[in-house]
Amino acid sequence: xxxxxxxxxxxxxxxxxxxxxxxxxxxxxxxxxxxxxxxxxxxxxxxxxxxxxxxxxxxxxxxxxxxxxxxxxxxxxxxxxxxxxxxxxxxxxxxxxxxxxxxxxxxxxxxxxxxxxxxxxxxxxxxxxxxxxxxxxxxxxxxxxxxxxxxxxxxxxxxxxxxxxxxxxxxxxxxxxxxxxxxxxxxxxxxxxxxxxxxxxxxxxxxxxxxxxxxxxxxxxxxxxxxxxxxxxxxxxxxxxxxxxxxxxxxxx
Amino acid sequence: xxxxxxxxxxxxxxxxxxxxxxxxxxxxxxxxxxxxxxxxxxxxxxxxxxxxxxxxxxxxxxxxxxxxxxxxxxxxxxxxxxxxxxxxxxxxxxxxxxxxxxxxxxxxxxxxxxxxxxxxxxxxxxxxxxxxxxxxxxxxxxxxxxxxxxxxxxxxxxxxxxxxxxxxxxxxxxxxxxxxxxxxxxxxxxxxxxxxxxxxxxxxxxxxxxxxxxxxxxxxxxxxxxxxxxxxxxxxxxxxxxxxxxxxxxxxxxxxxxxxxxxxxxxxxxxxxxxxxxxxxxxxxxxxxxxxxxxxxxxxxxxxxxxxxxxxxxxxxxxxxxxxxxxxxxxxxxxxxxxxxxxxxxxxxxxxxxxxxxxxxxxxxxxxxxxxxxxxxxxxxxxxxxxxxxxxxxxxxxxxxxxxxxxxxxxxxxxxxxxxxxxxxxxxxxxxxxxxxxxxxxxxxxxxxxxxxxxxxxxxxxxxxxxxxxxxxxxxxxxxxxxxxxxxxxxxxxxxxxxxxxxxxxxxxxxxxxxxxxxxxxxxxxxxxxxxxxxxxxxxxxxxxxxxxxxxxxxxxxxxxxxxxxx
Numbered sequence: 001x002x003x004x005x006x007x008x009x010x011x012x013x014x015x016x017x018x019x020x021x022x023x024x025x026x027x028x029x030x031x032x033x034x035x036x037x038x039x040x041x042x043x044x045x046x047x048x049x050x051x052x053x054x055x056x057x058x059x060x061x062x063x064x065x066x067x068x069x070x071x072x073x074x075x076x077x078x079x080x081x082x083x084x085x086x087x088x089x090x091x092x093x094x095x096x097x098x099x100x101x102x103x104x105x106x107x108x109x110x111x112x113x114x115x116x117x118x119x120x121x122x123x124x125x126x127x128x129x130x131x132x133x134x135x136x137x138x139x140x141x142x143x144x145x146x147x148x149x150x151x152x153x154x155x156x157x158x159x160x161x162x163x164x165x166x167x168x169x170x171x172x173x174x175x176x177x178x179x180x181x182x183x184x185x186x187x188x189x190x191x192x193x194x195x196x197x198x199x200x201x202x203x204x205x206x207x208x209x210x211x212x213x214x215x216x217x218x219x220x221x222x223x224x225x226x227x228x229x230x231x232x233x234x235x236x237x238x239x240x241x242x243x244x245x246x247x248x249x250x251x252x253x
Numbered sequence: 254x255x256x257x258x259x260x261x262x263x264x265x266x267x268x269x270x271x272x273x274x275x276x277x278x279x280x281x282x283x284x285x286x287x288x289x290x291x292x293x294x295x296x297x298x299x300x301x302x303x304x305x306x307x308x309x310x311x312x313x314x315x316x317x318x319x320x321x322x323x324x325x326x327x328x329x330x331x332x333x334x335x336x337x338x339x340x341x342x343x344x345x346x347x348x349x350x351x352x353x354x355x356x357x358x359x360x361x362x363x364x365x366x367x368x369x370x371x372x373x374x375x376x377x378x379x380x381x382x383x384x385x386x387x388x389x390x391x392x393x394x395x396x397x398x399x400x401x402x403x404x405x406x407x408x409x410x411x412x413x414x415x416x417x418x419x420x421x422x423x424x425x426x427x428x429x430x431x432x433x434x435x436x437x438x439x440x441x442x443x444x445x446x447x448x449x450x451x452x453x454x455x456x457x458x459x460x461x462x463x464x465x466x467x468x469x470x471x472x473x474x475x476x477x478x479x480x481x482x483x484x485x486x487x488x489x490x491x492x493x494x495x496x497x498x499x500x501x502x503x504x505x506x507x508x509x510x511x512x513x514x515x516x517x518x519x520x521x522x523x524x525x526x527x528x529x530x531x532x533x534x535x536x537x538x539x540x541x542x543x544x545x546x547x548x549x550x551x552x553x554x555x556x557x558x559x560x561x562x563x564x565x566x567x568x569x570x571x572x573x574x575x576x577x578x579x580x581x582x583x584x585x586x587x588x589x590x591x592x593x594x595x596x597x598x599x600x601x602x603x604x605x606x607x608x609x610x611x612x613x614x615x616x617x618x619x620x621x622x623x624x625x626x627x628x629x630x631x632x633x634x635x636x637x638x639x640x641x642x643x644x645x646x647x648x649x650x651x652x653x654x655x656x657x658x659x660x661x662x663x664x665x666x667x668x669x670x671x672x673x674x675x676x677x678x679x680x681x682x683x684x685x686x687x688x689x690x691x692x693x694x695x696x697x698x699x700x701x702x703x704x705x706x707x708x709x710x711x712x713x714x715x716x717x718x719x720x721x722x723x724x725x726x727x728x729x730x731x732x733x734x735x736x737x738x739x740x741x742x743x744x745x746x747x748x749x750x751x752x753x754x755x756x757x758x759x760x761x762x763x764x765x766x767x768x769x770x771x772x773x774x775x776x777x778x779x780x781x782x783x784x785x786x787x788x789x790x791x792x793x794x795x796x797x798x799x800x801x802x803x804x805x806x807x808x809x810x811x812x813x814x815x816x817x818x819x820x
Contacts, residue, residue: 045472046382211469211470216338216449225440228453
């Protein structure tokens with residue numbers, strides 16, 4: 001961490017670790033404390049015309065973007081180069097696939113926000129936490145899209161190579177050897193996007209975003225009909241021995 | 254053979270007078286909360302009519318239930334698991350609130366609080382979704398008693414499957430009531446549709462429930478259920494459905510809809526069935542065979558082999574005795590009177606119906622003949638193919654023969670018992686004409702017409718020794734608000750630890766009564782009388798200014814446990 005200013009340490013070391021702690025502990029606590037509130041809080045019942053369009057766009061775009069982030073942040077540059085993918089190719093793929101995802105995501109989000117604001121029942125069902133979450137979500141997405149457009153699409157000469165700075169810094173957090181100095185000189189849109197994203201992740205466990213952890217993949221592997229027994233866990237007392245006469249049903253005659 | 258017990262219901266439609274008492278008591282017991290204003294676990298439909306939600310029987314449109322693939326397998330009509338997950342972001346087949354109806358209240362308090370003026374104050378309808386003025390255009394029983402049916406009836410999905418000629422005459426000839434609750438199917442499509450695995454069929458008594466802690470609000474169950482008896486609570490974001498009043502059933506009491514039924518038309522009891530043969534029965538090729546297939550899944554509780562297998566499967570002795578005394582077994586299999594609702598959905602529903610004979614009798618009587626003479630009746634039943642076709646569309650996937658058989662038995666019973674009533678000996682020929690003996694007809698009459706309380710409801714209490722904490726089970730529908738009980742929790746209106754079913758405390762009660770703002774009464778803090786359970790005198794029951802006495806201020810709601818009235 002030598003050579004890092006205190007603001008760099010605050011932004012690129014303290015904030016990530018605090019966010020991580022809040023995210024993990026908060027999620028665990030929410031799951032323990034509030035399983036009943038753990039839901040998508042769908043508003044499809046009120047309105048479906050816009051949702052049918054906006055929600056799949058938003059979610060599919062989001063999945064694309066998440067995959068892009070994982071590849072960009074977790075996979076070191078040396079690995080992709082070892083696999084024979086040149087920087088030019090990687091950059092082109094990341095930029096265009098990423099832009100497509102971002103387009104879907106932003107368009108979907110705009111539709112969803114418009115719907116939430118203009119459909120009476122949907123707006124009434126929006127809690128304060130939802131609104132806070134929307135601010136965080138919109139900020140992260142907008143800043144991310146802005147960084148992609150400004151530094152990758154508009155910039156001549158191949159765009160900004162975040163795999164030399166942001167990605168190693170991100171991985172250094174996980175090695176417990178944080179190197180905030182790597183973030184020196186990262187374009188402002190990226191820096192803002194990262195800070196906004198951390199704030200969103202800190203907010204995550206306390207919003208409806210937790211439904212992302214409930215992606216029902218086990219559904220694919222379970223039998224259709226689910227039976228559950230009342231005595232699934234602990235019996236109130238030992239079952240009676242077989243020779244013990246049990247009571248007959250209420251017979252008023 | 255894997256013997257399982259199923260708590261089931263039969264409704265005798267001849268006796269339903271359409272008073273909606275079952276619906277009202279059910280609503281008071283289960284769905285008088287914000288978020289489920291539009292929900293009726295029990296509703297009574299006038300047929301022909303659109304039903305609730307509108308045209309829910311049109312599976313071409315709503316894609317509920319199962320269908321048989323060409324290879325003889327069962328498949329969810331709305332699509333398999335992969336398709337379910339692919340459409341999870343926006344369920345394409347979810348009825349909107351307008352297919353049910355937009356719930357509303359009235360500005361009742363304006364009637365009292367508005368200043369003196371020239372005009373009488375009016376209570377305008379206010380939407381419970383938006384809080385704004387609204388025009389009431391539909392409800393759960395808008396076409397009750399065929400009201401306005403000339404405009405809407407032609408969209409009845411059953412009618413649309415019948416010929417045009419029949420449809421035109423129907424309106425003048427008959428109507429009847431069809432009370433509906435969850436069918437607690439043997440092969441529930443809602444359970445199969447649930448991506449979270451939150452819906453389940455209870456192994457002991459077959460009641461289908463939603464685990465409120467596991468439900469994530471993916472809404473696929475609403476689509477999966479062809480009867481549209483799983484509802485989405487738009488406040489908590491979770492699915493809710495008829496629970497067959499399991500807290501009552503577990504202590505041996507009938508469901509609230511049965512208990513309060515004015516016509517005493519509901520029967521409750523156990524049926525033993527072979528769980529291994531359910532899928533086979535649900536996937537028979539010909540829809541008309543589904544009735545027989547389902548009947549063949551039920552096991553004769555008097556058969557020693559079945560009793561031995563039931564014991565081996567761990568079914569308690571008193572449950573086996575109850576299954577032997579079960580009115581459901583008698584009505585479905587011994588007398589073969591009851592028919593399932595829409596067997597063609599292949600869910601093997603377990604709320605069965607005795608089709609109404611009354612329209613037939615009325616038509617004969619109005620044509621000047623003796624409506625209760627056996628020969629006239631027998632002759633008339635098949636000719637009156639209007640109701641027969643319609644009833645068959647409801648109960649037998651369009652096959653009129655089983656319906657006719659049931660109606661002939663009912664007609665024979667009327668005729669046989671009339672002779673006895675008039676002091677003549679019963680006519681064995683009448684009984685023999687429907688394949689019964691006189692004494693069988695008399696015991697059938699006793700079950701149908703005398704219908705004593707203890708004959709209608711044979712409900713063995715649940716075995717606490719094999720149960721985990723019974724009333725604390727995770728299906729806790731019974732609360733509103735959240736932590737602090739005063740309204741919204743920190744993560745939205747539904748968050749927080751659930752209050753146990755059995756411990757409905759003072760704060761929950763108070764929160765429920767006043768939880769409706771801003772969509773409830775236009776004066777904040779006033780009790781919505783629709784949600785008031787009649788206990789105590791909560792703050793806001795009377796307009797501000799009228800001071801309650803000290804006694805009232807300290808009065809607490811008491812938990813009531815009323816023993817059933819023996820009738």
